[in-house]
Amino acid sequence: MAETTLTDSSQLDRPQGWRGIAADWASDQRAFKNVSWGKAMMWIFLLSDTFIFGCFLLSYMTARMSTRVPWPNPSKVFALHIGGSEVPLILIAIMTFVLISSSGTMAMAVNFGYRRDRRKTAILMLLTAALGATFVGMQAFEWTKLITEGVRPWGNPWGAAQFGSCFFMITGFHGTHVTIGVIFLIIVARKVWRGDYDIGRPGFFTSRRGHYENVEIMGLYWHFVDLVWVFIFAFFYLW
Amino acid sequence: MAEATANGLGQQALHSTHDAATAGKSDTHQEHPIKLYLVVWVWLFILSACSYMVDYFGLHGYLRWSLILIFMMLKAGLIVAVFMHMAWERLAMMYAIILPPILVLVFVAMMVFEADYTLLTRIAFFGPGP
Numbered sequence: 001m002a003e004t005t006l007t008d009s010s011q012l013d014r015p016q017g018w019r020g021i022a023a024d025w026a027s028d029q030r031a032f033k034n035v036s037w038g039k040a041m042m043w044i045f046l047l048s049d050t051f052i053f054g055c056f057l058l059s060y061m062t063a064r065m066s067t068r069v070p071w072p073n074p075s076k077v078f079a080l081h082i083g084g085s086e087v088p089l090i091l092i093a094i095m096t097f098v099l100i101s102s103s104g105t106m107a108m109a110v111n112f113g114y115r116r117d118r119r120k121t122a123i124l125m126l127l128t129a130a131l132g133a134t135f136v137g138m139q140a141f142e143w144t145k146l147i148t149e150g151v152r153p154w155g156n157p158w159g160a161a162q163f164g165s166c167f168f169m170i171t172g173f174h175g176t177h178v179t180i181g182v183i184f185l186i187i188v189a190r191k192v193w194r195g196d197y198d199i200g201r202p203g204f205f206t207s208r209r210g211h212y213e214n215v216e217i218m219g220l221y222w223h224f225v226d227l228v229w230v231f232i233f234a235f236f237y238l239w
Numbered sequence: 240m241a242e243a244t245a246n247g248l249g250q251q252a253l254h255s256t257h258d259a260a261t262a263g264k265s266d267t268h269q270e271h272p273i274k275l276y277l278v279v280w281v282w283l284f285i286l287s288a289c290s291y292m293v294d295y296f297g298l299h300g301y302l303r304w305s306l307i308l309i310f311m312m313l314k315a316g317l318i319v320a321v322f323m324h325m326a327w328e329r330l331a332m333m334y335a336i337i338l339p340p341i342l343v344l345v346f347v348a349m350m351v352f353e354a355d356y357t358l359l360t361r362i363a364f365f366g367p368g369p
Contacts, residue, residue: 012329014329016330017330018330020329020330020331021330021331021334024329024330024331025331031331031335032329032331032332032335033329033331034328034329035328035329035332040332043332043335043336044336046336047336047339047340050339050340050343051339051340051343054340054343054346058343058346058347058350061347061350061351061354062350062353062354062357065351065354065355065358066353066354066355066357066358066361067358067361067368068358068361068362068365068367068368068369069368069369070368075294075297088294088295089291089294089295093287093291096287096291097284097287100280100283100284100287101280103280103283103318103322104276104277104280104283106322107276107279107280107321107322108273108276111270111271111273111276114270115270216324219322219323220323223318223319223322223323224323226318226322227315227318227319230311230314230315230318231311231315233290233311234290234307234308234310234311237294238290238293238294238303238307239304239307
């Protein structure tokens with residue numbers, strides 16, 4: 001039960017394809033055969049979070065489509081002066097690369113976790129946390145810059161008033177997710193470093209024994225944060 | 240868990256021939272080769288650079304929107320499939336997680352009509368925008 005590291009479904013002695021769906025969801029059994037509850041619950045939480053961010057982006061779409069006033073051009077709003085010339089959207093591009101890099105290091109951390117390489121796992125998780133903190137720092141810089149330029153939730157100097165409210169709402173909520181992720185990354189990295197998952201030490205809150213799968217569950221959350229940024233980048237900054 | 244296994248065993252018996260055919264096809268468990276992650280990582284960088292280029296070169300209209308959407312879907316697909324290991328999950332899991340967000344598109348369609356109607360009434364009552 002605990003050793004649910006068998007992710008490749010072709011290994012499982014169960015029917016595949018549509019027959020597999022019917023068989024897995026049939027009554028009086030657990031639907032997710034080779035997925036532990038921790039992982040299934042994280043997926044279901046991420047699904048609900050998808051709806052939250054989906055609603056934010058939807059309300060942004062509705063506000064932008066229904067206003068008579070022209071929408072401010074994000075390419076110009078988020079441009080930076082570098083070497084005397086305006087580089088469009090450069091800060092956002094760097095933030096995107098930082099977050100993708102952190103996703104890559106997280107994927108590596110999960111991999112080394114399953115190889116029981118405590119040192120590399122912990123270091124890669126801390127690197128992920130550092131990249132995440134960098135992202136939040138750059139976001140704080142971006143907020144400061146926009147606020148000093150006069151962007152408020154109720155108006156801005158360049159166009160439709162809804163721009164500010166959408167911006168602060170969407171990026172603020174995403175930044176909160178990144179911050180929470182950084183905190184949990186540090187907590188899990190400490191557990192890995194101490195060898196909690198090797199000796200099965202009980203967690204301080206749930207007093208349940210952890211496994212290296214916890215690193216993968218943490219990774220699911222972190223990749224989701226990156227995933228949400230992909231959509232925000234496309235719809236809010238590029239559109 | 241015990242009942243679940245017992246239940247599963249009955250079905251295993253039903254599909255034993257099928258299983259024999261698929262068993263041993265792949266011996267991966269949770270660890271996938273590091274090279275795979277690195278390749279996906281590089282691709283995510285390339286795709287992000289491409290979507291940034293869309294803005295840098297100032298493409299407009301349907302070309303811009305379709306390129307943005309294509310790069311976005313490719314990036315999201317790579318992250319979910321490989322980094323989040325969804326590609327190796329059973330279909331029951333994939334459909335439970337991926338199908339509901341796709342249904343949000345119905346909500347999008349509703350809000351497109353709603354926003355159009357709001358814009359129409361605003362233009363009718365307040366005149367075209369400044």
